[in-house]
Amino acid sequence: MTTTTQSCDFVLFGVLGDLAQRKLLPAIYQLERTGLLASDTQIIGVAREAMELESFKENVEQTIRKYVDSSEYCNDTMQRLLGKLHYCLLDLADIEAYRTLTQVVDNKKRTPVFYFATPPKLFPVICDGLASVDLTAQPARVVLEKPLGHDLESSRQINKHIAHHFDESQVYRIDHYLGKETVLNLLALRFANAIFSSNWDHTSIDHIQITAAEQVGVEGRWSYYDDAGQLRDMVQNHLLQVLSLIAMEPPSRLDAENIREEKLKVLKSLRPITASNVQTETVRGQYSDGFVGEKKVPGYLNEEGARDNSRTETFVAIKAHIDNWRWAGVPFYLRTGKRMPEKRTEIVIVFRAQPHNIFRESLPDLPANKLVIRLQPDEGVEIQMLNKVPGLGKTMRLNTTTLDLSFDETFSNNRIADAYERLLLEVMEGNQSLFVHRNEVEHAWQWIDSIIAAWELTNEAPKPYKAGSWGPTAAISLIAQDGRTWDDEL
Ligand SMILES: NC(=O)C1=CN([C@@H]2O[C@H](COP(=O)(O)OP(=O)(O)OC[C@H]3O[C@@H](n4cnc5c(N)ncnc54)[C@H](OP(=O)(O)O)[C@@H]3O)[C@@H](O)[C@H]2O)C=CC1
Numbered sequence: 001m002t003t004t005t006q007s008c009d010f011v012l013f014g015v016l017g018d019l020a021q022r023k024l025l026p027a028i029y030q031l032e033r034t035g036l037l038a039s040d041t042q043i044i045g046v047a048r049e050a051m052e053l054e055s056f057k058e059n060v061e062q063t064i065r066k067y068v069d070s071s072e073y074c075n076d077t078m079q080r081l082l083g084k085l086h087y088c089l090l091d092l093a094d095i096e097a098y099r100t101l102t103q104v105v106d107n108k109k110r111t112p113v114f115y116f117a118t119p120p121k122l123f124p125v126i127c128d129g130l131a132s133v134d135l136t137a138q139p140a141r142v143v144l145e146k147p148l149g150h151d152l153e154s155s156r157q158i159n160k161h162i163a164h165h166f167d168e169s170q171v172y173r174i175d176h177y178l179g180k181e182t183v184l185n186l187l188a189l190r191f192a193n194a195i196f197s198s199n200w201d202h203t204s205i206d207h208i209q210i211t212a213a214e215q216v217g218v219e220g221r222w223s224y225y226d227d228a229g230q231l232r233d234m235v236q237n238h239l240l241q242v243l244s245l246i247a248m249e250p251p252s253r254l255d256a257e258n259i260r261e262e263k264l265k266v267l268k269s270l271r272p273i274t275a276s277n278v279q280t281e282t283v284r285g286q287y288s289d290g291f292v293g294e295k296k297v298p299g300y301l302n303e304e305g306a307r308d309n310s311r312t313e314t315f316v317a318i319k320a321h322i323d324n325w326r327w328a329g330v331p332f333y334l335r336t337g338k339r340m341p342e343k344r345t346e347i348v349i350v351f352r353a354q355p356h357n358i359f360r361e362s363l364p365d366l367p368a369n370k371l372v373i374r375l376q377p378d379e380g381v382e383i384q385m386l387n388k389v390p391g392l393g394k395t396m397r398l399n400t401t402t403l404d405l406s407f408d409e410t411f412s413n414n415r416i417a418d419a420y421e422r423l424l425l426e427v428m429e430g431n432q433s434l435f436v437h438r439n440e441v442e443h444a445w446q447w448i449d450s451i452i453a454a455w456e457l458t459n460e461a462p463k464p465y466k467a468g469s470w471g472p473t474a475a476i477s478l479i480a481q482d483g484r485t486w487d488d489e490l
């Protein structure tokens with residue numbers, strides 16, 4: 001049973017851009033298909049290309065056909081969605097031009113939602129433009145895409161400018177990982193199951209691994225990516241958000257204020273990485289020519305648009321520590337990279353060894369229990385544990401066995417929604433729980449800036465790794481120096 005969301009005027013700035021076409025319009029279509037959009041909600045596409053409404057509708061229909069699975073395409077849904085569309089020609093850099101929005105946006109009848117799917121440098125002028133035509137007041141909401149700045153200082157500037165026009169309660173900073181079903185499931189796993197909540201600290205857990213491996217390279221985004229690198233592009237936001245959800249204390253309620261407060265405490269407790277420990281706690285890598293599967297792929301420096309001698313990292317591994325009571329002595333190993341052998345995003349919780357081994361005759365070292373949370377693909381949760389191998393032999397033989405809960409199989413009647421569907425739904429409902437508070441963004445930057453400053457001081461080039469490998473060998477040493485291994489090496 002579904003109920004519709006509040007009536008909204010959903011204004012999509014940058015509607016002809018990549019994100020809007022590939023992710024946002026398909027997500028809006030899915031919300032319409034599920035009956036979640038109120039009948040009088042308007043979807044207002046904004047771009048600087050002159051276009052009749054009919055041509056815009058054709059564009060949207062083609063986009064949906066391209067990016068939505070054909071089994072989910074439905075003509076009735078499409079017609080309903082087309083009936084909600086409006087198009088607005090507007091050069092966002094022209095502060096005088098925003099008046100045109102007031103012809104379609106009616107903040108007395110519906111909640112205005114302004115989605116900034118544009119280059120971040122336009123964010124301040126869009127805010128000014130909206131203010132110039134009185135569209136910033138409550139109940140208006142703004143949705144900001146990442147990256148939010150390049151470092152702490154620039155993100156503060158952006159946040160300051162936004163705060164000048166909007167109250168924090170109106171601001172929705174997107175981190176699409178927070179909309180993934182499996183990331184949301186972390187809350188259920190941790191706080192609805194006593195077997196985990198009572199074993200979730202340094203007394204039971206040896207260490208935690210978070211891996212976000214991608215097969216893709218920079219995919220034509222060289223100029224953006226070369227300025228950012230994997231640390232800013234993936235760790236500052238997605239990995240630190242996942243880490244916060246794994247490490248936070250139980251929030252007293254499932255609401256934005258409590259969840260965000262607890263995540264913030266984790267970010268504040270991250271031990272700084274500085275010049276004194278950057279060489280033992282981090283590894284940077286850059287892919288060279290290689291093969292991903294059967295496909296030959298160019299190295300980073302041979303990608304289209306590449307600049308010679310770039311030292312931007314496409315891989316990073318970090319040993320992080322959270323200096324608080326719960327996590328004392330438990331390292332969090334983070335690892336993310338482009339052009340890795342497979343797409344795999346997962347969290348591995350490795351439990352402590354038993355204090356005494358009564359099975360040493362058959363098994364001198366008892367393998368650790370593991371909880372593996374597969375964020376994507378093949379979403380699911382598995383527990384690796386030891387069982388007796390059936391048989392009458394004198395010595396008891398043990399084997400590691402896996403309890404595997406695959407979401408696809410277990411919830412076969414439930415479609416796994418794309419992260420953007422969930423997040424757009426939450427914005428329309430006015431729920432900020434899955435969005436990032438200004439303080440979180442700034443504390444995450446503070447930790448990241450310190451690593452970047454330390455890298456700059458050491459002035460070392462990133463270590464090369466072959467496309468299609470699991471990163472530089474130094475990443476293996478990073479964890480091996482502690483007598484541990486990455487999960488894929490076992
Ligand atoms: N693409 C993705 O997967 C992701 C994107 N993001 C973020 O989302 C935002 C959008 O990214 P993306 O869609 O890839 O970028 P694109 O460059 O593909 O799209 C940006 C859109 O903004 C429009 N635009 C630029 N300047 C103006 C202007 N003065 N007036 C009106 N429209 C303008 C562009 O129009 P025109 O074509 O006329 O220049 C373009 O359609 C960025 O902040 C990005 O960092 C975040 C995560 C993932």
Ligand SMILES: O=C1O[C@H](COP(=O)(O)O)[C@@H](O)[C@H](O)[C@H]1O
Nearest residue numbers: 146176212214216233234238345
């Ligand atoms: O935000 C980003 O995320 C994608 C990875 O997202 P995923 O949902 O496919 O895991 C990454 O490729 C991109 O570089 C980054 O900007």
